[in-house]
Amino acid sequence: MIALDRVVGDFTIRLVLKGNKSVEFHGPADITRETTDAIVNAANSSLLGGGGVDGAIHRAGGPAILEACRQIVTKIGRLPAGKAAITTGGRLPAKHVIHTVGPIHQPGHRTQHETLASCYRESLRLAEEQRLKSIAFPSISTGAYGYPVKEAAEIALATVVETLETTTYVSHVRFVLFDAGTLGAYVTAAEQLIESDRSSSLQIEKAS
């Protein structure tokens, strides 16, 4: 087990999967600085920008991202929760931004689990379509949308690990988590995943 009190500062833990694929947990850090092929934006349905990670991505990436979002809205209208759309990364180090809309947390609402899982699946599907190798996710829905972090981390990780079993191109997923509490929740979810499936080839490494 990894002691969570070691999850401080700029920290990366790597979960190594079969087929030379990996899932990393990095933070506390700002996703706009990521050099993966794509970064994921926790957008809202209007795609016209907002607060949190959405605001940070548009500020750092410049107007080309918003322009591309406007074109998507003109074509398909608002983006429903659980769906994803891809644009340029503008001035970001990442070439692409994949915008996905998480569910707004409503206690006891049964479909939200599936909607949150769908955000991760659809984002990975778009990355795979573009033959991208690496993608970085923030913790979707756990900011303004109020999803409990522990639950969201378990859904995010289980969905990513399951989807990575089916990808040909995407082989590296990085969760870039903004605060130590969120990072700790994702690391705990990774530890639980390993505990529950000791027969798998998952192993945890301290990467840096």
Ligand code: ADP
């Ligand atoms: P949502 O509306 O889906 O809840 P938010 O942007 O409000 O999206 O929050 C989602 C997560 O992203 C939260 O954990 C928040 O702390 C985090 N976050 C905010 N800014 C950044 C950033 N620049 N890089 C990475 N994560 C961020």
